[in-house]
Amino acid sequence: MAENELSAVEQLKASRNPLKVIEDIYKEAQEGIPLSADYIGLLKWYGMYPHINGDETEDKKYFMKRIKLVDTKMNLEQLEVMAKIGQEYAQGLVDFTDRQNVQFHFIQIKDMPAILDLLESVGLTSRMASGDGPRPIMTSAIGGIDPEEIIDASYLVKEVDTYFDANEDRFCNFPRKYKIGISGCGRHTAAHEIQDVAFTAFKNKNDEVLFDLTLAGGLSKSKQIAYRANRYVKAEQVKDVAVVCAEIFRDHGNRANRNKARVRHLVNEWGLEKFVAEIETRLGYELQEGLVEPKITSFENRNHFGIHAAKQEGESFIGFATNSGRVAGEDFKAMSDICNKYNAAGLSLTSTQNFIIYGVKTQDAQALADEIDALGYPYNPSPFRARLQSCTGREFCKFGITETKEYAKKVVLELEEKNPDFKENLMIAISGCGNGCSHPQISDIGFVGTKVRDEEGNRVEGYDVILGGHLQGEKGSRIAHKTGVKVTATKLVDFVGDLIASYQADNLGQTTFKDYLNTVELSK
Template sequence: MEKELSKLEQLKASRNPLRVIDDIYKEANEGIPLSEDYIGLLKWYGMYPHINSENKEDKKYFMKRIKLVDASMNLEQLKVMGKIAKEYAQGLVDFTTRENVQFHYIQIKDLPTIFDLLKSVGLTSRMASGDGPRPIVTCPVSGVAADEIFDVSSLVKDIDSYFDKNEDDFSNFPRKYKMSVSGCSCHCCGHEIQDIAFTAFKRGDEVLFDLTLAGGLSKSKQIAYRANRYVKEEQVRDVAVAVAEIFRDNGNRYNRNKARVRHLVNEWGLEKFVDAIEEKLGYKLEEGLQEPEITPIQNRNHFGINKSKTEGESFVGFATIAGRIPGEDFVKFAEIIEKYDAKGIRLTTRQNFIVYGVKDEVVEDLANEFDSIGYAYKPNTFRARTQSCTGREFCKFGITETKTYANKLIKHLETKFPEFKEYVMISVSGCGNACSHPQVADIGLVGCKTRVDGERVDAYDVQLGGHLQGTNNSKIATSTKVKIPASEVPAFLEKLINDYEKDSLGTSSFKEYLTKVEIA
C-alpha cells in the first residue's frame, strides 16, 4: 500500500512554505486569522509558538529567530534589533548556538512592522528555521582575526544568497539542512555536528576545504564523516547546492525522525552519497584522505582583546550568561559600540559574542565598559562555557526551564569556586533534543523528571565526557543514567569538582577526569 504523506508534507508540497507570509499579512492587516494548519509553517520565518501555563501551544506569542548572515550585526542593525527587543519582545533576547538572535513574545499583529524594521537594515528571518537551508554557521572572526586561514565571509554570503534567490527550489526539504563554512584557525564552528561542513586548511600556500557530512546532535546524534574530498574555494557553493538537492530529492519525507542528511548518508553509505555529489557536479572532487589538524574544543575560543588583521584595530571576545541578554543591555551594546566607533558585533557558536573593528587606543575602555554591564572579556570558566537551550519557558518540548536555571548554576559555581581555572563546558538542555549541545559538552544536563518522595519533580539526566576534535577524536557524551533533581544539581557539581581536586584519578585535567569518573 502506498504510504501517505503527513499533513505538513502535503502542505509543503502544495505551495512554497515561505508564502505563509501572505497569511501573516492577512492576519496582521486585515484581521483574517491564520489557519491552524499554517502555524507550523511560521517556522520558515523563524517562529515557534510559545507554550502557555497548561503546556499547550499559545498562538498569541511566538519565539522568533532572526538570521544573521555571517553571524554579524553592524551598528545600524544592532540599533534596530534593540528597538525590536524593547518594543515587541518584552525585552527578552537570546544569542543562539547557531549564531542567530532569538526574540520572545512576538505577536503576529506586529510582524509587518518587524519585517519592515529588519528589511530597513538588511536583516531577515526568512529561513531562520523550517525545512530548508538554515543560517550558515561561520567563524565570528572571518576577515578580522590576524591568524585566520581564510576569510570565508563572501563565500558564506554567496551561498546564503544563492539559496535565498532560488527560494522555490530550496524551501521544501524533508527537514532542516545545517551547514558550516569555517576559515578560522581554531575551528570554532563545530563542523563535526553539521549536516555538511567546509573547513579551511592550508596545503602550502593553497587553501582547501575539508568536506564533512552527516553530523548532528539530538536523538539520532552522530559525529560527521569525512567525505575524503578536498574542495576548492570556487567549488564550495556548488557542493553545498549539490548536497542540498540530493537531500531534498531523496531524504525521508515519511518520518521526520529519520529525515536528516545523516539518515540518508547512513542508508546509502558514504561512497554512494559522494558518488551522487560528483555526478551532480559533473566532475570529480580531489580525493583527500588525510584529515587536516583540528583544534580540540577546549582551545576553540575568541575571548579577550585580540589584534585584528586590519592595522590599528582589535577585536574583543565577551561571555554572556548562557546566551540570554536582557533587552536593555542589547540597547547598551549599540550605545557602547557607537561611543567607541567600533564596527559591530558577531555571535559565536557558544552563545557568546565578539565586538570587532575596535580602534587599538580605545579597546581597553570598550572592553571594560562591556565588563561593567556584566559581559566579561576575561570570563571565568563557568561563564565562558555554560550554554543553555530555550527550555520550558517557551518551548513546547521543554521538560525543564533552562535559561534562569543555567544563570543560577553559573552564579553558584563561580561563587563556590572563584579560583577554578580549568576548562569545563556545561550545557543545560530542557529535553533530549539537545539544542544546547549537551551531547558534546563535558557536563551535559538534559531535562527530565524524577520522583522525590513520590512526587514528580524537574530533574537532569547527567551526561559526561563529550568532546569535539575532528571526525576521529570527537566523542558523544555518555549518559551516566543518573537523574538528579534540579534542585540538587548545584550540590552535585560542587561535589564533582571537590572530588576532582582531592583525587584526579590520575588525569591531568578536569575535562579528562569527567571521562573517567563514575557516578553512582
C-alpha cells in the same frame, strides 16, 4: 501532486510576501480561529514559532522570532534596529543561539509589519531562519578580522546563502532542516563535526587553501559525529558542492519518518561512498581525493575571549561571555550605545551563545571592554560562564520538560560563588529535553531535562547526567556517555561541586578535569 510541483504553502514561501500571510493570520486570530498547520509552517519559514507553554490563554498570542545573521555579524545600524526590536516588541527578552542567530520572545502578529520594515531597512531578514530548508550557515564570528584565520570565508558563506535564497522555489520543500558550516577559522569555531555538510579550511604542504569536506554530523536524539568524505574542495567549488548535497537530501531524504529525515540518516542508509559518488555525479567532475584529516583544534580551545589585535591595522576585537545566552533588552540597547560611542564596526555572535565586538580602535579597546564588562558580560569570564549553554526550555518550547534559561543563569552565579578557585576549561550544557538543543551531547557535563523523584518521592524537575563529550575532528571527537545518574534541579550545583572536589582529591591519573570526566564512574 507531481513530484516537482510546489504545494500552496511552498508557493507562498517562494512568493516573498509574508505580509499577506501575516494579515490573514492576524484576521483569523482576532476571530478566535486557531492557527492551521499550514500557517504554522509558513511562520516557521519566517523564523517564528508559537509560544507553547505558559498561560494557556494569554501565551498563545505570542511567538518566538529568530533573525538570520548571514555571516554572524550586525553592523552599527543593524545592531541599533535589533536592540529596538528587543525593547519595543519582545518585552526585553533576547537570546543569542548556538547557531549564531538572535531570538526574540513575546512577539505578536500585529507587530510583524513594523518589525519586517525595521529589518528590511538595514538589510536583515528572518526568512529561512528556521523551518524545513537551508538553515543559516555556521561560520567564524570574526571572518575577515582574525589575523590567525586560514582564509576569510565570509564571501563563500554569502555566496551560498544568496544562492539558496534566490532559488528558494527549489529548496523550500526539504524533508527537514539542512545545516551547513563554512569556515576559515584557525580555531575551528564553526563546529564542523556536528553539521550536515561542512567545509573546513586548511593549508596543504604547498600553502594552498583547501576545504576538508565532512558529512552527516548532527546531534538531537540521533547524535553522530560527521564523517570525513575523504575529499578536498577548492574555494570555487564550495557553492556547487553545498547545492548538490542539498539537492540529494531534497530528492532522497526520508519523507515518511520525520525522525529519520536528516542528512546523516540518508548517508548511513546509502553508505558514505555512494553519497560521495552521487555528489560527484551531479557535479559532473571528481573532487580531489583527501585521505588525511587536517589538524583540528581541541574543543576547549575554540574561544576568542578577551582583547585581540585585529587583521586591520590599529583595530582590535573583543570576545565577551553572556550568561547562558540570554541578554536583557536594556543590555542589548546598552551594547548598541557603547558600540556607537566608540564607533566600533559591530557585534557578531559565536557558536557558544557568546559575542564579539569588532572594529574597535585599539586605543579604545580597554575602555569599551570595561563598559561591556560592567553590564555583566565579562571579557575574562569564569570557566562556568564561558561555556555554559542552555536551550529555550519549558518556558517557551513545547518539548521542554524543565525550565532552563533563567535557571541556568542562577546556576552560573552559584557555581562561580562556590568554586572561585576552579580555573580549568569546562563546557556545561543544560537542556530542557532529550532533543538537546543546547548541545549536552558534546559537553564535558551535560544535563538533559527529565522528571525525577525527590527525597519525599515527589516528581520534580531534574536532569539525566551525561559526561565526557568532546569535539576534535573525526577521530578525536566523542559523544558524551550516559551515566545513569539523575539529579534534581535543586541539587545540580552541588553535584558539579562534588565532581570538582572528587577530582581535586583524586584525579584518577588524569591531568585535566575534562579527561577526568571521561574516566570517572559515578555512583547511581
